[in-house]
Every structure is written in structure tokens, then in C-alpha cells.
Amino acid sequence: MSVTKLPAASPRPLTKVNSIFHSTIYSLIETGLNQALSLDPGTRKQMESLSGKCIRIHCQSPRLLLNILVCEQHLSLSANEALQADISIKGNASALMKLLVTRNTANLRQDGIVISGDVGLLGKFQAILQNLDIDWEYQLSKFIGDIPTQFTHDSINAAGRFAKKTRHNLEEDIDNYLHDETRLFPSEAELKDFYKSVDVLRLRVDRLDSRTGKLQSILADAISD
Amino acid sequence: MNNDSPEKTTHFGYRQVAVEEKADLVGEVFHSVAKKYDLMNDVMSLGTHRIIKRFTVELSALRPGMKVLDLAGGTGDFSLLFSPLVGSQGQVVLADINESMVRVGRDRIIDKGKSGNISYTLANAEQLPFTANTFDCICIAYGLRNVTDKQAALNSMFEMTAPGGRVLILEFSKPVNPLLGKAYDVYSTLWPKAGQLITGDGESYQYLVESIRMHPDQETLKQMMQEAGFENCEYHNVMGGICAIHVGHKAASR
Ligand SMILES: C[S@@+](CC[C@H](N)C(=O)[O-])C[C@H]1O[C@@H](n2cnc3c(N)ncnc32)[C@H](O)[C@@H]1O
Numbered sequence: 001m002s003v004t005k006l007p008a009a010s011p012r013p014l015t016k017v018n019s020i021f022h023s024t025i026y027s028l029i030e031t032g033l034n035q036a037l038s039l040d041p042g043t044r045k046q047m048e049s050l051s052g053k054c055i056r057i058h059c060q061s062p063r064l065l066l067n068i069l070v071c072e073q074h075l076s077l078s079a080n081e082a083l084q085a086d087i088s089i090k091g092n093a094s095a096l097m098k099l100l101v102t103r104n105t106a107n108l109r110q111d112g113i114v115i116s117g118d119v120g121l122l123g124k125f126q127a128i129l130q131n132l133d134i135d136w137e138y139q140l141s142k143f144i145g146d147i148p149t150q151f152t153h154d155s156i157n158a159a160g161r162f163a164k165k166t167r168h169n170l171e172e173d174i175d176n177y178l179h180d181e182t183r184l185f186p187s188e189a190e191l192k193d194f195y196k197s198v199d200v201l202r203l204r205v206d207r208l209d210s211r212t213g214k215l216q217s218i219l220a221d222a223i224s225d
Numbered sequence: 226m227n228n229d230s231p232e233k234t235t236h237f238g239y240r241q242v243a244v245e246e247k248a249d250l251v252g253e254v255f256h257s258v259a260k261k262y263d264l265m266n267d268v269m270s271l272g273t274h275r276i277i278k279r280f281t282v283e284l285s286a287l288r289p290g291m292k293v294l295d296l297a298g299g300t301g302d303f304s305l306l307f308s309p310l311v312g313s314q315g316q317v318v319l320a321d322i323n324e325s326m327v328r329v330g331r332d333r334i335i336d337k338g339k340s341g342n343i344s345y346t347l348a349n350a351e352q353l354p355f356t357a358n359t360f361d362c363i364c365i366a367y368g369l370r371n372v373t374d375k376q377a378a379l380n381s382m383f384e385m386t387a388p389g390g391r392v393l394i395l396e397f398s399k400p401v402n403p404l405l406g407k408a409y410d411v412y413s414t415l416w417p418k419a420g421q422l423i424t425g426d427g428e429s430y431q432y433l434v435e436s437i438r439m440h441p442d443q444e445t446l447k448q449m450m451q452e453a454g455f456e457n458c459e460y461h462n463v464m465g466g467i468c469a470i471h472v473g474h475k476a477a478s479r
Contacts (some may be wrong), residue, residue, distance in 0.1 A: 026283070222388055
């Protein structure tokens with residue numbers, strides 16, 4: 001039995017990207033998302049075909065790594081680079097938010113968003129993530145329990161309000177934009193151009209990630225054994 | 226333990242006890258604290274133990290269909306977190322040396338209606354009763370410091386890990402900043418009193434304080450993992466090293 005050394009993707013040194021602080025935020029968001037999902041059988045059903053798929057959101061400013069993994073009817077958030085993603089999106093926070101909130105794939109290039117992997121998954125993930133209404137305060141008290149709730153109550157509420165407000169503002173902006181700027185709707189040429197560059201990018205990423213792919217098949221074999 | 230005297234002894238906190246006796250004593254500790262364990266965890270971790278646990282679970286890199294061992298799983302916190310991740314096609318095994326802990330864990334999990342993919346085994350971490358190369362992830366949280374022969378446990382965990390899989394070890398560790406270390410030391414001297422108040426059992430927490438101080442520090446544990454065969458071993462200090470999460474990988478074989 002020969003031993004294959006693991007490719008760099010899996011046991012890469014643990015980066016500063018994942019920390020207990022990210023975990024705290026992610027757990028709040030995750031609980032909120034799953035809570036919202038529990039009230040939405042339609043979306044849950046829709047998710048099932050995505051089970052096992054993982055989207056990685058790589059925010060460059062602020063630096064943040066977020067994996068969203070679909071586990072049957074449940075979403076799992078993490079910041080672990082060792083988790084293999086099926087599609088990966090890179091960009092800055094506002095562009096990523098715009099993308100995830102508006103389902104607008106047309107401005108990717110302009111916004112400096114880079115997508116790799118199975119691009120077809122993007123729309124499906126967007127559909128799931130959109131318009132989930134989240135009761136942050138309730139989620140927090142449920143998760144953190146009694147002791148620190150008093151401490152964090154106010155600040156998280158503020159954060160929640162901020163997030164809501166941000167989203168609200170963003171939605172308003174987008175609304176205005178939609179009404180004022182017909183230019184938002186991309187021309188067919190632009191779209192074609194975009195898809196072409198995505199394809200080129202995908203090929204390049206595929207090549208770069210061929211070693212990662214090898215690991216995936218090794219893992220898959222190990223699991224099915 | 227490298228003790229060659231005919232009467233083999235081991236640490237039970239600061240006390241030296243016969244090796245066979247330790248398993249019983251450890252058992253007693255967890256019998257008496259099983260129910261109020263959660264509240265004490267809040268006290269000891271300044272309310273952060275749920276987040277630390279979650280952070281550990283994030284490092285598992287688990288996904289639907291995988292197999293995970295919640296070793297020294299106790300009341301099942303980790304099993305409950307792993308269960309939705311691996312889904313109905315996956316498998317969670319809660320293993321603990323203490324029958325009453327397994328029972329409490331199982332009851333809790335059934336109460337929460339999450340029993341679908343979780344099974345339960347009475348097992349000693351030093352000699353795991355599974356088939357080699359089974360688990361995509363083995364997680365031992367706040368359990369290793371209670372194990373008598375830690376190296377034997379790590380070796381056994383390595384054997385049970387599937388090629389390409391990983392092990393996670395969450396344990397109290399050594400604060401990196403001496404001032405924080407001192408402060409935490411002082412704070413931890415309060416646990417037996419808190420334990421007495423909350424669980425009516427101060428002695429158990431006296432044991433915990435002592436066992437934490439006896440536990441190998443970050444680098445030592447990392448070396449022990451490498452010795453067991455794990456590669457690319459790394460650790461995360463949490464709360465400045467009050468806790469540490471070690472991650473090790475078993476090479477994918479072909
Ligand atoms: C502090 S509890 C941790 C429980 C759980 N992992 C958690 O984080 O909530 C430690 C557990 O380790 C178990 N334990 C102690 N020695 C063990 C051994 N040699 N093999 C397996 N489990 C052991 C105890 O029975 C106890 O349930």
C-alpha cells in the first residue's frame with residue numbers, strides 16, 4: 001500500500017480566517033437561516049437536490065471566509081478552508097452582498113466578483129438565501145443561554161438592526177437603481193462575454209485544482225467503502 | 226505512564242492512584258455531575274463553551290454521508306451538532322467509557338428527537354472497539370485529559386481514522402500569556418466552590434482543576450499526535466490558550 005501525500009488544499013495550516021469570533025457570528029446566522037427555513041417547506045424541498053453541495057464565499061475586504069454547506073434540509077456555515085467547496089465566490093463585501101441579495105449575476109465583472117467551480121449552483125444558492133426573515137434576538141437567547149445574554153443582548157440587537165437596516169438600504173438602492181438605470185439589465189453580448197470568461201476561468205481553476213479533485217475521489221472511495 | 230513499580234499508579238488530579246482505580250474514580254466524577262454539567266461548563270468557560278464547541282465542529286470539515294466518532298461524548302453535545310451535518314446517509318457514534326454518561330446522552334438526544342443517525346457505544350478510548358479506517362472524523366472533547374494512557378488513546382484513534390480523515394482534540398490547555406494564565410489559575414480555584422454550589426459536588430471540580438493543570442501543553446500534545454501517526458498537526462488556541470483545539474490528519478492511502 002503506497003501512501004499518497006494529501007494535497008495542500010486539505011491540511012493547509014489553519015488560517016486566521018477562522019476564529020471563534022467568526023464562529024459566533026456564523027452560528028447566529030446559521031441558526032437564523034435554519035429557523036427561517038423551518039418555516040418554509042418549499043425552500044427546504046428545493047434544497048434537497050443541493051444536499052452535500054458547498055458554496056464558499058471569500059470576502060476580501062473585510063477578509064472573511066464563509067462556507068455554506070447544504071445538509072439535506074439544513075444549512076451549515078463554517079470558516080474552514082479544509083472543507084471542499086463546489087463553487088467559490090470572491091469579492092468585496094458590498095459586491096458579494098449585492099450578488100447574494102439581488103440575484104443579479106450581470107454586474108459580476110464590474111463589481112470585481114470572481115466565481116470558480118460549478119457556476120450553475122449560484123442561482124440555486126441565491127434562491128435559498130434570499131428574503132429569509134430572521135429574529136436575531138430570539139436566536140441569540142436560544143443559542144447563548146442565560147449567562148451571557150444580558151451582556152450581549154444590546155450589542156447584538158444593534159448588530160441585527162444594523163444588518164436589517166443595511167439590507168433595507170441596499171434594497172432601496174437597488175430598487176432606485178432598477179427604476180432609474182435601465183442599463184442594469186445587461187445586453188446579451190455582455191452576458192455572453194461574462195459566461196465565456198467564467199468558462200475560461202473555470203478551466204483554469206479546474207487545472208489548478210486537479211490535485212484537489214484527486215483527493216475528492218480518494219475521499220469518495222474511502223467513504224463508499 | 227512510565228512507572229515501573231509493581232503497583233502501577235497514575236495521576237488522578239494531583240493524587241497518585243492505582244491505574245485500575247482511576248477508571249472507577251473518573252466514572253464517579255461524571256456520575257455525580259452529569260445533570261448539572263452544562264451550567265458548570267458555562268461557569269468554567271465564561272459562557273463560551275457552546276461557541277468553542279461549535280468552532281470545533283466547524284473544523285471537522287464533515288459533510289453529508291460521512292462517519293464521525295464523538296469520543297468521550299458524554300452527554301452528547303457534539304453528537305447533536307454532528308448529526309445534521311452528516312445527515313441521514315451519515316453516521317454519528319457516541320462513545321464513552323461511562324455507562325451513565327452514555328445513558329444521559331442517549332436520553333437527551335432522544336428527547337430532542339435527533340436520534341436518527343446516532344448510535345451509542347460503551348468504549349475505552351485507549352482500545353477502541355471499531356474496525357480500522359472507519360471514521361472520517363474522530364472528535365474527543367474535554368475527554369483526553371481523563372484518559373490514563375493518552376498515547377494509547379491517540380494510537381487507537383489513528384487506527385480508527387479513515388485515510389484522508391482527521392482527528393479533533395478539544396481540551397483545556399496552557400494560556401499563552403502568563404498574566405492570563407495566572408488570572409485563569411486564580412479563577413479556576415473558584416470552580417470547586419462553584420461546583421459545590423451548583424452540583425453539590427465540589428470534589429469533582431477539584432479533580433477537574435487538577436487534571437487540567439496536569440494535561441500536556443499544546444506543543445507536547447502535538448508531538449504525541451505526530452507520534453501516533455497523524456500528519457499536518459496544528460492547533461488553535463481558544464481564549465488565549467485556556468482551551469486548544471488540535472487537528473491532525475491521516476494521509477489518504479492508495
Ligand atoms: C468532560 S466530559 C466531556 C463530554 C463531551 N465530550 C462534551 O464536551 O460535552 C468527559 C467524558 O470523558 C469520558 N471518559 C473519561 N475517560 C474515558 C476513556 N478512557 N474513554 C472514553 N471516555 C472517557 C467521561 O466518562 C466523560 O463522559
